[in-house]
Amino acid sequence: MSTPQTPPAAAPPGHDVPTLLVKIFGKDRPGITAGLFETLAAFGVDVVDIEQVVTRGRIVLCALVTAPGPTAARGSGDLRVTVHGWAESHGLQAEIISGTGDNRPRGTGRSLVTVLGHPLTADSVAGITSVVTGTGGNIDRIFRLAKYPVTAVEFAVSGAATEALRTALAVEGANRGVDVAVSAAGLQHRARRLVVMDVDSTLIQDEVIELFAAHAGCEAEVADVTSRAMRGELDFEQSLHARVALLAGLDASVVEAVRKEVRLTPGARTLVRTLKRLGYQVGVVSGGFTQVTDALRDELGLDFASANTLEIVDGKLTGRVVGDIVDRAGKARLLRSFAQRAGVPLEQTVAIGDGANDLDMLNTAGLGVAFNAKPMVREAAHTAVNVPFLDTVLYLLGISREEVEAADAHLD
Template identity: 45%
Template sequence: MNLVVLAEDVDSVALKNVAKVSEASAIEQITTRSFRLVGAKPVEGLVAACAAGGLDHVWLPEGRQLRDFGLFVTDMDSTLINIECIDEIADMQGFKREVAAITEAAMQGEIDFRESLTRRVALLAGLPESALAEVFDHRLQLNPGAERLLQGLQRAGIRTMLVSGGFTYFTERLKSRLGFDYAWANQLEVYDGKLTGKVLGDIVDGEAKAAHLEQARDELGLRPEQVIAAGDGANDIPMLRAAGFGVAFHAKPVLRDVAHCCLDHTGLDGILDLFGPGGES
């Protein structure tokens, strides 16, 4: 296994310190933002040294390349984008504080996601459907590196999926904008131009996310180790467990514990930097 460290702006002193702590025999540059520490060992103090130096780190099998994967699956809210859409929609009703508290509890794994979604959506009843457009047009932004990541994956021939416990209004627009091959989310019920406070059909929760990943994986004839999944909260745990390489992006502790890689200091495109220039080594 190789130790790879990366950051938006790698500090040479921090890099050398991590190399020393990990007993690496050499430092090899992969990209301008990532380095391979040859012969590094998972010694005590390594994680603390990386954190102190503002470096993300991951152990990768020898020779692992981006083209070894065939499917990338990502969560939407607070992973691909910078907001929790339902919190911003609730803000239009004056309920953001209440809804955000429920969202946070669900993300931490403290309450059941289905229960949390039902409670939050109910508070949106009576809101004009135009509020969704307001959030998409004026509050939603892609997280750093999202576009570069998708472009790099697509150049490498990797299929991409957006799967969310959020809403189809947003996933379908992001699918079109970024060129995702698949998109799954919950559909808000609308009647006479207003939200009813209900969701149509089956709720997309953590288990459903994993099921969509597995269905696409099987249809593409891929093995679990050929799938990358990225998320940030408890609802993404089943999805990351179903993937061969799970990425926790600025994530809650409950998800970090099951991820292969935690990105705290780089954008989403840090995934590409793990594997070399342009995402290929």
């Protein structure tokens, strides 16, 4: 018995093959796309390309199709008349442009440029797009990811090297007051499946050790050491031991009081909930303390959590930590460990942090995001977010606001 043969795929039209660009625009309503292609189907044309966008209730639908052949019963003239008649009957406008072939070949190199603005001004867009052009890039498509709490827009760019584009746009974004992320286009942009965050001043608004210090009456002293450590002026491990020593003698009941004082960063719960709904695994690593991070893990349903542990003896804090120290190198090591346990390649991981002790982790991940970070961290990370909403990181992953809302609706 013979085996059925799969017919070969149709070759794309050559540069000299006549094509028609059919453009429909007007008030959007259900059925426009179906109606246009049902109209075109009567002429036996092939579809070469389709683009559609709806902005403030107005649709622009473009279809690039092969022109009817010379032996066709109904030619291009009939097609024009028919499409214009169909459009008019639906209160739409039509434009049909003759030409040959497909779109011009795109340059080598594919990048996705995500721009976050609060607000996103025309001046900012002008600056960003001018830099894209200046690096030899061409903007192929533009898509809005979100309109609140920030405006987030994604540009698909070809013809420019990703690293060169990232470097140039980092400077321009800082000058224009917008956040810009640049990543190589492809499946990995959509397939990142592990997100690991710092805790203090990232997942939460507070520095946990300062909350403990407030109960010990040494908040100002601890805050000064913390600030110097986050700026990279002090060795983290030494500063940790020095700060924890000031907590010696505190009653262990202070742990529960501190847990109640912790404030999640705006958007933190939405970020975690959306990621989990979309199949991501989420973890935290912290230079803070397991007495707090374990509670956050349970509250938010995190997959991984690791931090330092305050020693408690006879119901009192001893002023020491026990076990391995989670420092700058430790955070990167834990990211690798979480990725291995999750079965996720490092290039598909995302790390988020704000301090100097997060830098190794940010640079180890496939995408490192500096969140409202110190200047040295913003400069070293792959990208930065400088608005106070943690869920804006979702847009850097190509996750739209509609997907966020869908995840919320599913849980409701």
